[in-house]
Amino acid sequence: MKRIALYHLETLMWIDRLGTFAAAAQRLNTTQPAVSARVREIEEQLGQSLFQRDGRRMVLNARGRRLVQACEPLRSGLERVLLEASDFAGATGAVRIGSGEIAAASCLPAFIQDIERDRPGVTMEVELDLTARLLQQLLSGMRDIVFLAGPVASPGIRTVPIGSVELVWAASPAVGAAGGFASPLPVWSLPDHSPIHHVTITSLDDHGIAARALHTCNNVRMLIEIVATGQGAAVLPETMVREHLLGGSLVEILPRPPHKVHFEAAIRTREREPVILDLFERAGRLTIDRSSILAPE
Structure with a gap:
């Protein structure tokens, strides 16, 4: 009988976040049968079922949700300790970044350059979209960090200001x-x-x-x-x-309008992934280049 490993807990976490075995498999860069096998292994080890059928989907039952909620901080905490011990030298994985068009032109190049320099093992998947869709994708777990026009207020989202544009x-x-x-x-x-x-x-x-x-x-x-x-x-x-x-x-x-467009970086309030939290912290240090040419008299 296999022991429960961190990748088992990570698999449960992504199923819980994304809602399906297929989406979790894609996020973990593996196959749906591999995800199903991991679920069977952890259920066999615990001697308890963690999922129940909901129509054509399998969803975590109450026991499964409690397990994820209890283990997620422990798993992410251990991962963060190990990454910090190596100064994030071993940080890997794909981070899905969403951005509005203006934010992408104003601050995203500097952010990408920073990550490529300091976190070479991290793969970035960048997609541009409208603010409303970016928020929906972030809340649903389809995006890990987004850059958008603010202010944005949502109990499920944590934001940090990154500057404004004239x-x-x-x-x-x-x-x-x-x-x-x-x-x-x-x-x-x-x-x-x-x-x-x-x-x-x-x-x-x-x-x-x-x-x-x-x-x-x-x-x-x-x-x-x-x-x-x-x-x-x-x-x-x-x-x-x-x-x-x-x-x-x-x-x-x-004359230039007195109003400016303010921008924020955002992640989910529940986000625990150390690499994403590290990138979010770095996003908070961004400053949009606000130097400008002389406005007309």
């Missing part, structure tokens, strides 16, 4: 030379779930401007291309248009 009213040089909003212009924005959309509406009201039309696009880089070709104006993140402004392909046509 916004600018940008248009093509031709639009600027024609007086900008001296004549009605179409305005482009991210969809209404984005904080930039709210800033756009508020700023137009503050300046008493009636846009000829308000269009939306869910991709900032596409917005930049649209505006740069003279198709109107948009409120855009300064960090993503800095080179365009310096190069002259975009110009600022109104």
Whole structure:
């Protein structure tokens, strides 16, 4: 009879977190039959069933949930002690990172460079998505750490601020030379779930401007291309248009809005994985590059 090993407990933890044997197998980089075998081994060793059938799925029963809740802190604590003893030199595994487009452009490259330098055994799987979906993926266990526009408030999520980004009213040089909003212009924005959309509406009201039309696009880089070709104006993140402004392909046509977009890194409140907690701590030391070119008078 095999003894209960750490990988048995890790398997139970991921089944509990992700909800299925198949998802746990994918996260552990193994097969579903291997996960099933581990479950059988621990049940045989304990002499107790840890799962019950729920429709077509197998879910942890009350005994199984108690075991996971009691053992998870012990397993992660031991792993962290061993990693800290080696200064995380042996840290391995795949960490699934989610990010919004603006956060990805503003802070993710520095974060990735830091991890590649100090944690070479850690594999990063990065995916860009909208904030609402990132939060859902984080809570469901499909993402380990996410970078998104805040503030985010949820009892299941722990966050740390990583800085803010200035916004600018940008248009093509031709639009600027024609007086900008001296004549009605179409305005482009991210969809209404984005904080930039709210800033756009508020700023137009503050300046008493009636846009000829308000269009939306869910991709900032596409917005930049649209505006740069003279198709109107948009409120855009300064960090993503800095080179365009310096190069002259975009110009600022109104004073910068006083509102900034704030960003946070987030993990689950229940997160116990030492490597993920280490990355989260490192994310908290990030600072978005807020140096900027001179705003128009």
